[in-house]
Amino acid sequence: MIKIIVDCFGGDHSPEANIDGSLDALERFKDLYLILTGDENIIREKLCGREYDTARLSIVHAPDVIGCDEKPTDAIRLKKESSMIKAVRMLRDEDDIAGMVSVGSTGALVAAALTRVGLLEGVIRPAFCPLLPTMKGGIVGICDSGANVEVTSDYLKQFAIMASLYMENVYGIQKPRVALLNVGVEPGKGDTIRQEAYEILSELPCINFVGNMESRDLLSGLYDAVVCDGFSGNVLVKTTEGTAVELLKKVKAAIFSRTIYKIGALFQKKMFADLKSFMNYQNYGGSVLLGTRKVVVKGHGSSKAVAVQKCIEQAYRMVESSLSAKIEEALDKFDHFE
């Protein structure tokens, strides 16, 4: 049985989306056990009348919720009875709980994971690795996308190893093509950190390093994992999402601006629905935190049930594939510092 804990509060659609997503995941994976944290009365009420395997779900009462605007360090210190911090504490203390999923405050989750759960042997810093869909129908992981606004080339080396193992073990991509985000494709581009990282990654035998990538090629399908500092990674992911959302809005507004366009769109209903679904990050799960001692998956604050279910699936597959052990093994073998 794989035991995962789901923080049921903190997102825009909590707790409904979290509970619905949990029940969907339970239905899908028969060796999954879920623990839901949050206000027990509310969760029980929402579960009332729903069909699910009661033997594989339990609730832990945690009445507080951490707001997105709360200072992370204060939140984890003062809100011990919040659904997130209680989940983190149980994750730390109970050996049989293998991972957790939260759609709450990112800052609080990173801080709590770092200070309470701790890191895998050899890991310097944990890193987020969200996914985006590529135009070839695949996916690309971006590591780091915001856990570390400042990095060194040693961090980038570890991000590359962890992201490569993640894409291989959780998504079955053989020899993932790992690229370094840079301002040009030629070697020697970028600042000192990028130049050093390029050298290091070129000589790393355990990854399939394919060189620098310019951000315009992120969705090209030529890359499986992109390594970057958390600042530019954050810009990369949010710009992609933002541009896609704004463009689809623009297309919609254009269609509604003239009757003849609306008539045309009647023929394309399914096409636009498919495009919308393709660009909907909810379908690609959350941002896994790589490098923590136990599995931590952060869903978007606006996650609906499908996104929460995907996040739970990600956590499940990370546990199932023994990703953590593989990361420790690779770092032990390929990441020696003098």
Next chain:
Amino acid sequence: MIKIIVDCFGGDHSPEANIDGSLDALERFKDLYLILTGDENIIREKLCGREYDTARLSIVHAPDVIGCDEKPTDAIRLKKESSMIKAVRMLRDEDDIAGMVSVGSTGALVAAALTRVGLLEGVIRPAFCPLLPTMKGGIVGICDSGANVEVTSDYLKQFAIMASLYMENVYGIQKPRVALLNVGVEPGKGDTIRQEAYEILSELPCINFVGNMESRDLLSGLYDAVVCDGFSGNVLVKTTEGTAVELLKKVKAAIFSRTIYKIGALFQKKMFADLKSFMNYQNYGGSVLLGTRKVVVKGHGSSKAVAVQKCIEQAYRMVESSLSAKIEEALDKFDHFE
């Protein structure tokens, strides 16, 4: 008469696009004088039979071309007879030439502008400021987008002052809303440089600082100028362009995948043409280099005639509005270092 020099070689569509764009600009601005650099025979041949005011155009022979893959420092040292370096040298030496436009190698242009043309009084580093269209029908300037992969908070302060003056004087935007690119909107977000810059910009009386901006909101129309380091600025601009291009390709492929979608698209021909034009960076000119002693505008390597014409227009308007003097004045007044 405003005298601008146009490097006619180096881009994907050179020299045709450069020459066509030049003639369009000449037609448009009656007090504009253009000097074209490049292989004189080829330029003369392309001009043959064209109608234009011959009194306002001259050619300077420069047979060499700098390739995009050449090392900038080597190129400017060894390719003295190239269309770009000859243009830069004339810009430096001849008082009556106010600016130049090039669609050639960015690295060579920045290096040449820095070492040959020099900077305005008080400027620490020049910065690129390209434009993107917003969903509200306006534009947003991104400064820096690649001239400085590493910055300090003092650089960011100067970028903010220069970009604000640029958007105001060249595009007539009153009190441009200047934002700092960051990983979240709250003050205190980002690395030390961003935190320092936030403080500095908040207290700067000569700009309308509206706080941090998340990259997903770049196209929202809520900002007129965004200040960032050249690395994340490069990611911001190229991700936006890349996502837009890939999405439009995706829509096109979807339409052609089924007859019924194609039928629908027949009703929407103009709509898709408008959308394509809206997202086409060629219509928004080039990336001006702010802070150099004379005006330097860098067009995209793939610039067609319309883009070259827009670049010349940008250079023209920068000269016409005395932007350089205004930048020097503002830095003198608001940028003191102990």
